[in-house]
Amino acid sequence: MLIRTAVLVLSTFLTFTAQPLSAHAYSKVGSSDHANGQVSAYSARTSETTKVLASLHPIGLIAASLVPQGQLDVLVPPGVSPHDFSLRPSDIDRLQEADIIVWSGPAVEPYLAGFARRWPDKTWIAMSDYQQFASINDPHYWLSSQVTLQVHSTLAQALGKNSDDFQRQVARAHDYSEQVLAPVKHRGFFVYHRAYDHWVHDYGLKQVGNFTLTPEQKPGGRTIQLMREQLRQGDVACVFREPEYSPALVVKVVGNLPVKHGELDPLGSHIALSKDGYPYFLRDLADRAVNCLKEEQ
Numbered sequence: 001m002l003i004r005t006a007v008l009v010l011s012t013f014l015t016f017t018a019q020p021l022s023a024h025a026y027s028k029v030g031s032s033d034h035a036n037g038q039v040s041a042y043s044a045r046t047s048e049t050t051k052v053l054a055s056l057h058p059i060g061l062i063a064a065s066l067v068p069q070g071q072l073d074v075l076v077p078p079g080v081s082p083h084d085f086s087l088r089p090s091d092i093d094r095l096q097e098a099d100i101i102v103w104s105g106p107a108v109e110p111y112l113a114g115f116a117r118r119w120p121d122k123t124w125i126a127m128s129d130y131q132q133f134a135s136i137n138d139p140h141y142w143l144s145s146q147v148t149l150q151v152h153s154t155l156a157q158a159l160g161k162n163s164d165d166f167q168r169q170v171a172r173a174h175d176y177s178e179q180v181l182a183p184v185k186h187r188g189f190f191v192y193h194r195a196y197d198h199w200v201h202d203y204g205l206k207q208v209g210n211f212t213l214t215p216e217q218k219p220g221g222r223t224i225q226l227m228r229e230q231l232r233q234g235d236v237a238c239v240f241r242e243p244e245y246s247p248a249l250v251v252k253v254v255g256n257l258p259v260k261h262g263e264l265d266p267l268g269s270h271i272a273l274s275k276d277g278y279p280y281f282l283r284d285l286a287d288r289a290v291n292c293l294k295e296e297q
């Protein structure tokens, strides 16, 4: 009798606990708490239908390691900088359709800040909530592999998936970058806009200057003069332009001073959304830097 009661209690318990698994689409676990970087997460059972929207292409590269193509949307089209972007009505529909939105945070994407407040029922994962994991403060958080790993882990948890494989791939891309960048650490360079500070800091690179702080602020006459002086003195081995912006400003500053030209893209727009897109992005960034910075034989 005792055993039968125990079995009955156990089966009642199992029925009770199993029931919510098919009850409805989502149930929230946890709650929003920006202070320690935790966000609300959805339970695992519906990850086959969960729609994820990544605000920017590099964030799409991070998400693509967990989310199949049909469930992943990227808001800002490749080749467009978030600094020049504004939302169209159709973009708002795409935001509305998403269950989970991964974005960089209000500094780079002010156009999303209001929606994050207006739609708290969606899961918003802001990379800026994880800035304590970065060594420096810069809003281009996807260029910090530490912040990226934290955000990936949160997204994986929200989808009931595992982040381990991605963490291993990023660790390998990091080791690769350290190795290939080591011989060019002393070689100075200008970047187009001030987007790379996490990456520059992580690998101890010698960023001497930038053509613009943010692309909408063009440099003044004194800055241009100083940059030309640095170029003349041979402090700069390479100037990096960006595919999102016309090279006119670089041409204006550099003129015919002898310096190598390279291209870095902080958005990795040429990299396809695939499972290993993000680690490839890191390797590609290192390769591009080395190609321009290495000393000619």
Ligand SMILES: [Zn+2]
Binding pocket: 083, 140, 193, 194, 195, 214
């Ligand atoms: Zn930027």
